[in-house]
Each structure stands twice: as structure tokens, then as C-alpha cells.
Amino acid sequence: MGRKLAKDRKPTDFSARNRTYLRAFWCRGPVEHAGPLRMLPQTLSLDLPLTGLIGALTHALDMTEGQPRGHSLRCCWIGMAVAKAAGLPESLHEDIYYAILLKDLGCSSNAARICELYLADDLTLKRDYKFVNGSLSQALRFVLSHTGLSHGLAERVRAIVHILQNGGEITSELIETRCHKGSDIAAKMGFSETVCAGIRSLDEHWDGSGKPEGLSGTAIPVSSQIALMAQVADVFQTSTTPEAARREISIRAGGWFDPALVSAFLSASADKQFWEDLASPDLERKVYELAPGRSTRIVTAGMLDHIAEGFAEVIDSKSPYTAGHSERVTIYTDMIAEAMGYSDEDRQSLKRVALLHDIGKLGVSNAILDKPGKLSDTEWLAMRNHPVYSDQILSRSTAFRGLTQIARGHHERLDGKGYPDGLSGKQISMETRIVTLADIFDALTADRPYRAAMPVAKALGILREDAGTGIDPQCLMALESVMERLNLDKAA
């Protein structure tokens, strides 16, 4: 099917001026128009379990936390074993399961602030901070060894002094931002209040020394306690050994963790099979099979939309430079697609991929994303990889089948000078061209911390210069017709 016309809608309702403009582009460019367009899937089968969809997207969260891939899934496996060994009622299992998988949902929201405070790469810093046990000596060593390493001495000393003087407040601020944002996003996705509370209290400690509320004992949701314990266990077992992980959890009994849950962990992890399963390449499937209530949790179209919107918020929270970007790209994508006569069903699919086109940016450090100056070759290479990461993350779920190439191709150009694959002409689908145009249009017209928004007319002028070589003229014509109509609507 692909471009099926929306009911009662003409395929094009472009103005005469735009038709002339389009003809001019057809004649001028060396780039051939894409022949048969790559088709969007006619119907998106939603006969897929929620576990697979969430499990796939957790890979993006692992990247943002600087964790080895599969961290969230391994945590889920560890945590569910603890829940069972502790004899927790089965009615709690499902909430614990999703609270663990989504524990890092707010992880992107403090990334920019971490970079700013520590003058450091947020991915490395977050990864290494997970080894700090809360003692003053460890915290001090961490600050000294991670702050402003690539900066001048004066800047570095200033940053270190600031952190040491305001350490408590800074930690609270960073944790509060992360936990509250994560919990809010989970609520928007439609998860239960128990799941949200589990995410919100992830960094609380059994003895009351945690953040952000300083909750203690049974006031902390059991899912938070298990999720944090699973996180510590996985961080230590992946970087050292299972024995080191068991030792670390034991040391924190009564401090960070409920002693009863520590006993449950030690009992569950005493079996060699536990660690073999955790290292198994088949772990993902095992985690999905483990899902409580899995038979009833099938993703509906509405759920998929909410989850995509939630992850778009995770993406947009990563950098102040791109706040609201994914959402606006989605709106522009939809308006262009509508003007080009795409069906409602295809527009729905396009909106989902537009929401998630930059999900791979979660794997790029804010030291690069927010860098005010020119990127070095290495930094530029990391930046150019973000569409590849988007493809890799989305490809893990069948929910995005047929759409991943659009996410991968959103920085390609018709003349072959784009990235990551240097595709050209017919190799770039019309759907990809639509998202690309929406992406550039937003980059030009959005307010940025370092410059005011560019007027629409000026942005369209810049885009015209690139039509036929960088962007697709037909898509641009559709965008212009939309802008024209909006203007007319405004004037009416």
C-alpha cells in the first residue's frame, strides 16, 4: 500500500506557486526522484507482548547510563529471582518486573546537568558512580578522579570546590530530577502507581541515608529496594565477578538494603546456574518468559503510542538544546505526510518513528551533544553514529518493523553526502525524506539556548537552497503548502 490516499482528500492541494516551484526543482537537480517508494507496513500487527517492546527499549536506557547492553534485562532477571526467593506475593511480581525494567526511565534528565557540574562525560561518570557506596572517602575520590579532567587547572579546581561545598544538594538535585522524571514518564505511559513509586524511590536506602526523600525501612517500596539491589549486583558482576557482587550486596545489608532481601539474594545467587543464566545469550527470551501476567499484556495501538511518546520525552530530556524536538518533528512529519496524501494508518506509523528517530542520541554523551564549539573528529564520529543506534534499538522490537530504516536514514541526503550510510536518490525512501525534512525544519525554527528561533520564511528559504540535493522537493512543497495554509488559517 504505502501512500494510500486519505479518504475524501485530494492527493495534492498545493498552490500554483508551489507547483511552479516544484517543476523548477524537477528540472534542475541531478538527483532522480525515488521510483517505487519503499512501503510502510500496511497493517502493524500489535499482537506482541508488552515485555518485548519494553525490553527492546531498555537498551536505550542502558546506553544513557553508560552500562553494558542488557543491563536492565539482567537486573530484571536478578530482581525477579530475589522476589521469588523472598517469598513476595505473586500479586506484586508484575509491578516489580516493570519497575526494574524501567528504573532508568528518568536517566536522561540529569545528563546535561552532570556534564555541566562535573565538566565530564556523563556516560562515563554515571557508569563509574554506580561503584560508589556512599562513604565520604569514596565520594571524595570519585569527585577528584572524575571532575574536569580535560579542562584547565583553574576550571577544574573551581568545579571540584563547587561540588565539595554543595555535594549533598547536588546529589539530591540530580537524583530527584532523575527519579521524579522517570516516575512521571512511566505514569504517562500508563504504568501503575506502584510501578511509578518503584521508580521514584530507586535511590532510597533502608537506613534512611538515600535520596531524594530519605525514606527508610518499609516506607521504601519493595520494588525500589529490589531494583537498586539488582543494579548494584549487575554493575559489580559485569565489571568484576559474581563473588564480588555477592560480597558488595552483603556489605550493604542493613545500610542500603533490607537484610531480609539481602538473604533472599544470597540464597538465589548461591546456585551456579543463576550466574550461568545471567550470562546466557538467551537471557532476553528467558526474561520475557518470566514476565508475570504476560498472557494478558498485549500491546494495543494506544499503548504503543503512549510508550513511544514516553520514550520521546526521555530523548528530549537529555539535552536543553533539543527540548521538545522529537515531539515537534512528529508534528511536522504528520503535517507533511497528510499534505502528501498518506493514509491515517501510515501517518500513525510515521508518527511513531518520528517520535523515536533520535533514540540513538541516548547513547551519545552530552559533552558532545551540548558542546558549544566545533566537534573533534572523534566526537563527530560518535555523533554520526546516533542514527545507527536508533536502528539497533528499534530493530529489537517487531513493533517497529519496516520503520527502523527511516530512523537510520534521517540524516541521509539525496546527493549521497549524508550519514551514516551515504545513501543517495532512490535508496532513500519517501518516508525517510519526510522525517528528514521535518528534522531539519525543526532544527532551523526551534528556539535554542544559544540563538532565537529562525522565522519560518527564512527557514523555508534555506531549505529551498537544499531541495533536490539535500532534501526532497516534493516533501518541501508539501511543507510549504502546510505553512501557507497555517498562515491563511491565522489570517482568517
Ligand SMILES: [Fe+2]
Ligand atoms: Fe538525528
Ligand SMILES: [Fe+2]
Ligand atoms: Fe532529530
